[in-house]
Amino acid sequence: MDINNQDTAVVITDPQNDFLSEQGAAWPLVQEGVRENNTIENIEKVFVAARDRGFKVFISPHYYFPYDREWKFGGTIEKKMHEIQMYERKAPLDLDGFEGSGADWLERYKPLINADNVVITSPHKIMGPETNDLALQLRKHGYKKVILAGMSANLCIEAHMRELIEQGFEVAVVKDATAAGRDPELGDGYEAALVNFRYIANAVLSTEEATQAMSTG
Structure with missing residues (x-):
C-alpha cells in the first residue's frame, strides 16, 4: 500500500475520554490493553505525524443523545455502552456539560484536533461508519486510502475497516x-x-511503520 498525503487520509475513531481517560466509563474494560500497547501515546504520534507531514485527519466520534437511550434492542457491547452511560451528550446542538465529559476528546489530543488539517464527521451510533458521513467526507476531499487508528480494536476499528474496504x-x-x-x-x-x-x-502496521511511511510517502 503506497501511503502519501495526496490520496491517503488518517482516520481516528473515538479519541474520547470514555475509552482513553482513567475516569472514562469504559476504562476498566480496556485499561490493560491500552497500557500494553501504549495506545494513548501511539494515537498521539499518528496525529503529530499527520500534522507535520501534511495529511488530512478525519475523526469519527461516538455520541449518544437522550433519545438514543430509548432504543428497544441492541447487541452485547451496544447494551453495555448504554448501561455504563458512554458518550453521553444532552443534544446534538447542546454543549452544556460536554467539556471534560466522557464524550469529550482526551485533553492531550485537543491541540491536535483543533487544527486546520482535521475534519470531524457526524457521529457513528453503534460501531461502523455506515451511520455517519465519513465515507462521503473522504470521497469529497479526494481520498481513496486510509490509515486507521483509534478505539476500540474489535469494535469500532474493525467495523470501520470492514465498511471502508x-x-x-x-x-x-x-x-x-x-x-x-x-x-x-x-x-x-x-x-x-x-x-x-x-x-x-x-496493510497492518505498527505506529513506527505507519509514521515512517507517512514521512516517506
Whole structure:
C-alpha cells in the first residue's frame, strides 16, 4: 500500500475520554490493553505525524443523545455502552456539560484536533461508519486510502475497516494505536481483531511503520 498525503487520509475513531481517560466509563474494560500497547501515546504520534507531514485527519466520534437511550434492542457491547452511560451528550446542538465529559476528546489530543488539517464527521451510533458521513467526507476531499487508528480494536476499528474496504478504500490499520477489552466469557477482543486485521486490511502496521511511511510517502 503506497501511503502519501495526496490520496491517503488518517482516520481516528473515538479519541474520547470514555475509552482513553482513567475516569472514562469504559476504562476498566480496556485499561490493560491500552497500557500494553501504549495506545494513548501511539494515537498521539499518528496525529503529530499527520500534522507535520501534511495529511488530512478525519475523526469519527461516538455520541449518544437522550433519545438514543430509548432504543428497544441492541447487541452485547451496544447494551453495555448504554448501561455504563458512554458518550453521553444532552443534544446534538447542546454543549452544556460536554467539556471534560466522557464524550469529550482526551485533553492531550485537543491541540491536535483543533487544527486546520482535521475534519470531524457526524457521529457513528453503534460501531461502523455506515451511520455517519465519513465515507462521503473522504470521497469529497479526494481520498481513496486510509490509515486507521483509534478505539476500540474489535469494535469500532474493525467495523470501520470492514465498511471502508467494502466502500472501495484501501485501509492500513495501525495495530498498536488501538486496543480492546478482555473478558473471561467474551474473550480477548484485541487478539480477535488482530486476526481479522491480517485477513482483511490492505496493510497492518505498527505506529513506527505507519509514521515512517507517512514521512516517506
